[in-house]
Amino acid sequence: MANKPCLYFFPVYAAGHLISMIEFAKRLSTFDNSLSIHFLLMLPEDPSHNSPLCSSYLQSLQAQNTPFQFHPLPFVEPPTSFDGIEEFLSLKATYYMPHVKAELLASPSPVSGLFVDFFANDVIDVANELNIPSYVFYTSPATSFALFSHLSNQEQENDPKEFSEAGEICVPGLVPIPSTCWPDVFWNRKSRSYKSLMNFVRLCSKAKAVVVNSNIYLEKAAVEALTEGTQLIPGQKLYPIGPVLSLRESNSKDHECLKWLDGQPMKSVVFLCFGNRGAFDVSQNREIARALEQSGHRFLWVVRTASKNLLRELTNGNLDEVLPRGFLEKTKERGLVWPSLVPQIEILSHKAIGGFVTHCGWNSTMEGLWFGVPMVPWPHGAEQHLNAFHLVKELQVAVDMEIDRKSEGFVSATELERAIKCLMDEGSEERRRVREKAEEIKLACRKAVEVGGVSYAHMQKLSEELGMQKGHSQST
Structure with a gap:
């Protein structure tokens, strides 16, 4: 290993980011196994709230003897003053910069590249200081990257058009994006979080390329807008290499949810699951219960409770507290409510699943698309409202649902029943x-990643570019 050129990765420690970047590295290594792959790992802010998805995934890699090197970085105190997750992640990345630099300088062999999470883009400065080629790994869809790039260009041109509640944002090459689909951070363009987001985009110009977990079949307009001369990212290379998913075999075949699904008819069950940060209050859970009871359809519903840490990692749901009295008894012949983690990949791939009510996180969205499961979008935050708009209006794989964003994304039982x-x-x-x-x-999607597919071709070009840098050595 010491003689192999090294490739380093610096992910954000959150399931949708860490797992996606490792799966990307796995696929990249199939094109060229002459690179030694190293991951620089942040530590969770609070060990008592360590992401169970991240920790179980990392344990599974150890069991599989995955030939990657993992380097837990020294613990740093998390930021205490910030106005949103975007600024929090920006500050945290800067706190880790000395540790990332030390690891790169201590590399056992020349470093041919550093991949950083979009929300850790400040670390690009470390790579440039050491004369190491850097790449941004963007775990969200190309559509959101096109939107952010467009707004960043406006900011740089001193033309920050004000947003109005009834307005649209017109990004060159994309359909107009209505205000109902904007990320929450857009509503205050003077906030530190919005400024952090724009800074993340501008820092991409310091990297050699941006790698996006998408492809032209999933996001034709956005990928073309970013690659075919609209000047959204002037002079910046883009590698759309998705979908990158964790499709590994797990030890979940005996999971109660899968056993229950085995007894249901083909495509008869609607699956409700809202990601590793998706939890509702009692009143909303009771609206969901009423909708499921009145719809008459079979269902598998995951009910979780949000913890109080910043990333709102979930804990097991207390069904006695959040469900209407008698609901479980009345629906026991056609429904299952599960209060803890479920094997989502195995569930979405099951023959009994006919629909997916989802928060529209990009990883869950791509998992649904990979298995051909139509959806009902119920976005919560980040770019999820934009993802929902894309699924309904452009891909047309989803049924639209009315969501009250002014009431924290409330959906009535009547509206959910209609959508189901x-x-x-x-x-x-x-x-x-x-x-x-x-x-x-x-x-x-499957055609894209096969040999000769569009995503395969982009991955091959990226591998060739990295191969040309194998003899690279950083300066001290």
Whole structure:
């Protein structure tokens, strides 16, 4: 290992970022195994709230003898003054810069590149100081990157157009994005979090390229806008290499949820799951319960409780507290409510699943698309409202649902019941349409990553670029 050129990765310690970057590294290593791959790991802010998804995933890699080197960095005290997750992550990355620099300087062999998470872009300055080629790994969709790049360009041109509640943002090459789909951070362009977000985008120009977990089949307009001369990212190379997913075999075959699904008819079950930060209060959970009871459809519903740490990692749900009295008894013949982590990949790939009510995190979205499962989007934050808009309006693989953003994303039982029936009712024209589209996108995703596919070709070009840098050595 000591004789191999080294490739370093610096992810954000959150499941949707860490797992995605490691899976990307796995795929990259299949193109060129002459590089020694190293991960520089942040430590969670509070060890008592260590992400169970991250920790179980890392343990599984050890069990598989994955030939990557993992370097836990020294603990740093987290920021205490910030106005949102964007500024928090920016500050945290700067705190880690001395430790990243020390690891790179101590590399056992020449370093041919450093991949950083988009939200850790400040670390690009360390790579440039050491004369190491740097790359940004963007775990969210190309559409959001195009939007952020457009707004960053406006800021630099001193033309920050004000947003209005009834307005749209017109990004060159994309359909106009209505205000109902903007990320929350957009509503205060003077906030430190918004400024941090724009800074992340500007820092991308210091990297050799941006790697996006998407492809032209998933986001044709955005990928073309970013790569075909619209000047959204002037002079910046883009590698759309997705979908990158963790599709590893797990030890979950005996999980109670999967056993229950084995007894259900083909495509008859709607799956409700809202990611590793998706939890509702009692009143919203009772609206969901009423919708499921009244819809008449089979369901598998994951109910969790949010912890109080910044990343709102979830704990097991207390079903006695959040569900209406008698709900479990009345629906026991056609429904299952589960209060803890579930094997989402295995569930979405199960023949009994016919629909997915999802928070529209990009990883969950791509998992649904990979298995051809049509969706009902219920976005919570970040770029999820934009993802929902894309699924409904452009990919047409989802049934739209009215969400009250002014009331923290509230959805009434009546509206959820309507959406579920559109998605699941036999004879529903909307059901037929979204299922056909979902199957079409499923086949396109798989074609993209096969030998000769568009994502495969971009990954091959990136591997070749890294190969040309194998003899690279950093300066001290």
